[in-house]
Amino acid sequence: MSRRAVITGAADTAVGELPGSSCMSLHAEAASLALADAGLRPADLDGVLCAYSFTEPHLMLASVFCEYFGIRPAFAAAVQAGGATGCLMVTQAAALVEAGLCRHVLVVAGDNRLSGLSRDRAVAALAEVGHPQFERPFGVTIPALYALVAQAYMHEFGATPEHLAAMAVACRTHAARNPKAQMRVPITVQDVLSSRFIAEPLRLLDCCLISDGGAALVVSAAEAARDAAKRPVAVLGTGQKTTHEHLVAAPSLTEFGCRDSAAQAFGRAGVSPADIHVAEIYDSFTVTLLVELESIGFFEKGEAGPAALAGALDLGGRLPCNTHGGLMSYAHSGAAGGLFHVVEAVRQLRGEAGPRQVPGAELGFVHGDGGILSAHCSLVLGRL
Amino acid sequence: MPADSPAPARPLPVPNADTAPFWEGCARGELRLQRCTACGAAQLPPRAVCAACHTGSLTWEVVSGRGRIASHTRVHRPPSTAFKAEAPYVVALVALEEGPRIMLHLRGAAAAAPRIGDAVRVRFDPPSGPHGIALPYAVATEDSA
Ligand SMILES: [Zn+2]
Secondary structure, three states: OOOOEEEEEEEEOOOEOOOOOOHHHHHHHHHHHHHHHHOOOHHHOOEEEEOOOOOOOOOOHHHHHHHHHOOOOOEEEEOOOHHHHHHHHHHHHHHHHHOOOOOEEEEEEEEEOOOOOOHHHHHHHHHOOOOOOOOHHHOOOHHHHHHHHHHHHHHHHOOOHHHHHHHHHHHHHHHOOOOOOOOOOOOOHHHHHHOOEEEOOEEHHHEOOOOEEEEEEEEEEHHHOOOOOOOOEEEEEEEEEEOOOOHHHOOOOOOOOHHHHHHHHHHHHOOOHHHOOEEEEOOOEHHHHHHHHHHHOOOOOOOHHHHHHOOOOOOOOOOOEOOOOHHHHHOOOOHHHHHHHHHHHHHHHHOOOHHHOOOOOOEEEEEEEEOOOOEEEEEEEEEO | OOOOOOOOOOOOOOOOOOOHHHHHHHHOOOEEEEEEOOOOOEEOOOOOOOOOOOOOOEEEEEEOOEEEEEEEEEEOOOOOHHHHHHOOEEEEEEEEOOOOEEEEEEOOHHHHOOOOOOEEEEEEOOOEOOOOEOOEEEEEHHHOO
16 A cells, blocks of 8 residues: 555643533544644545544534534544544544545544543443443443453463552653643552552552543645644554453453454554554553553563563653553543543654653554453554 | 432343343243354353354253352442442352353352352342343352252
């Protein structure tokens, strides 16, 4: 394929509690910021991909956004794959560009999940992901479903609560360097282990945040990117894998589609995990990040926890990971949560990350997972 | 919400064409699984197709209700106030002898200090709600007399 897809714009709004924001205002703000970052105008867009919303759900969210923002692109669609949506929208945008269907595709998501929903309503809305007849009647939450994975994974591979806690500590250490992050006060393993249980073995500090915020990217055809404002970042490889939706029907409780998804992305990019300079990996829970680090091949089974305790995920470590602070310390606002990882990877590859910059970062990896490690999507991005 | 308003109803299953025989079995104290006539796979949740071979027709069979804990979690933060009175409670995935996994609560000695691999046996609550749903739960095998 001669038409290469590149990322020409990447931006996010403020994150945290944003009174006065709405789902669509966050979309519009993120879109404007990403367009400005790319040096493009709204009329340059011929494709738009949106995701989903908890506060303003709609059957046709992309059309709702285009109407709100005042654009009439030739292609507009919504993508829904939970936490995999951010990476999946970039994958889809790259495919549209590579197929010659679009020149500039806007990928945008946002939600005021914190100020627009009570915490109880947010927990209840997320619990609806469980199977209506074979999971929800038993009072499971998303943390409880991930706790079932954690218990099985710890049993099989010897991970400990300290190893899980090390993931949260690593994300917070990065967030402390990021003035935009929602949670910046450094934490210790002991802080995680003494926070209250949500669903054993997961405690409050093993869980992601609930935030308001939006994020957007512009994915362009390389030949259309010549007049972009900044040096583009190439989409070198993409991968995806879906193995189940409900945990009760998952083929395994300890092996998930992240392995195949990442292998496909690495294969298409012609690189291996050891080549990656910076990784932004979905961290809805500490266990999510730990399982993915080991399943994707960055660490052997049982090694990610001890390595993280020794600083492997920090700047200067073997794999600086979630350099913005991730979902656990930067922010998590629905589908925008996964886009924050992509935006951060672009910033790292452009050398724009300031005090949290990974020196000389040229090759980045981003991974998202939706459901209960159900749907996976991986990106290999590279500095051009 | 005022403190004295009633807790919302639990999200009890609403049987459909795929699942009605399963829930009818539960109401009679029977655990039923689908079995594929072509490849022999047992499956749960019930479906209109065999998810293993996609070709066979499916029959229902009553199974042992014996299995082993594949994973477990004690839930401290329930999804809604409907579950608050019961919290903390232990949710488990049990690998049934016939192959499929089932989600349910552990009760009695099985819930005290559950371990992966522990042998358990499925039992049923009395039928309740408009659809007469008897939710399964599990107890330690030695508790099941
Ligand atoms: Zn079959």
